[in-house]
Amino acid sequence: MARTRASKGSDSTAKADNSAATSASKSRYTISQPSQNPPKVFILPKKATDDARIVSLLHPRYAKPTRYLVCPTTGFYEFTRIAAPKSTPRSWLIQTNDEKHEGADGDTCSKPAGKDADSFGTYVTNGAELFVATPIDPLFLVLPTLLDPSSKSKKRRYISGDDHFERIEEESPHLWEILRWGEGRIRELLEARLGAVCETVEAGDERMFRFSEDKLTSEILGKARRMSARPLPQSMEEKFVVKPLEAPMLGLKREASTITATAPR
Numbered sequence: 135m136a137r138t139r140a141s142k143g144s145d146s147t148a149k150a151d152n153s154a155a156t157s158a159s160k161s162r163y164t165i166s167q168p169s170q171n172p173p174k175v176f177i178l179p180k181k182a183t184d185d186a187r188i189v190s191l192l193h194p195r196y197a198k199p200t201r202y203l204v205c206p207t208t209g210f211y212e213f214t215r216i217a218a219p220k221s222t223p224r225s226w227l228i229q230t231n232d233e234k235h236e237g238a239d240g241d242t243c244s245k246p247a248g249k250d251a252d253s254f255g256t257y258v259t260n261g262a263e264l265f266v267a268t269p270i271d272p273l274f275l276v277l278p279t280l281l282d283p284s285s286k287s288k289k290r291r292y293i294s295g296d297d298h299f300e301r302i303e304e305e306s307p308h309l310w311e312i313l314r315w316g317e318g319r320i321r322e323l324l325e326a327r328l329g330a331v332c333e334t335v336e337a338g339d340e341r342m343f344r345f346s347e348d349k350l351t352s353e354i355l356g357k358a359r360r361m362s363a364r365p366l367p368q369s370m371e372e373k374f375v376v377k378p379l380e381a382p383m384l385g386l387k388r389e390a391s392t393i394t395a396t397a398p399r
């Protein structure tokens with residue numbers, strides 16, 4: 135029986151078709167480069183107004199500029215980071231709102247074209263981090279202003295609120311800006327919390343403050359009593375209170391004792 139062979143022309147045609155299909159598939163789907171500033175997921179309080187802003191203020195514990203949410207009406211919020219464990223990686227699929235936006239002149243506009251269109255669309259984040267804004271007492275933010283590290287004198291004097299705030303001016307780049315928000319409501323809030331741990335006197339139209347350790351101790355103890363009056367859930371109590379406060383286990387070294395018995399005479 136005669137054998138048949140495929141012609142070289144048909145082989146080259148098949149290869150050309152395959153290469154064309156491959157090139158078409160490659161050009162059709164492209165993976166964009168990772169964003170240098172990827173979007174993040176925030177949960178903000180409903181009570182916060184449209185005037186609320188994210189600002190950088192000095193962290194009272196780490197002494198570094200940290201992001202906070204400040205609202206002239208409802209106060210200060212810190213961001214609590216919630217992330218999935220490394221053993222079970224997760225991602226966020228973020229899709230922006232497709233609704234039309236109303237312009238300044240009242241006209242409606244759809245998604246912008248060009249580079250601005252990159253701000254609309256769907257994103258997949260590398261990690262499933264979630265930032266929750268939780269209320270924080272502004273007292274903790276003004277604690278670094280109570281003591282002047284450059285002063286060698288142990289005697290405390292009455293100074294104005296602005297003099298206190300100047301001590302953290304460099305580490306809190308947005309401090310002086312938020313003091314002017316809401317017709318001075320942020321300043322009134324910070325000075326009120328400053329007065330909770332300071333002795334105050336009136337010097338004309340200005341209020342002067344002097345740090346009091348007794349008032350600070352009383353304020354912190356009051357917070358601890360209120361927390362103990364409303365206990366945590368059992369699982370959180372066990373993990374964050376009971377175990378950290380357990381007495382350390384000490385290794386007891388027991389020496390072998392020998393007993394010598396003597397027969398009666």
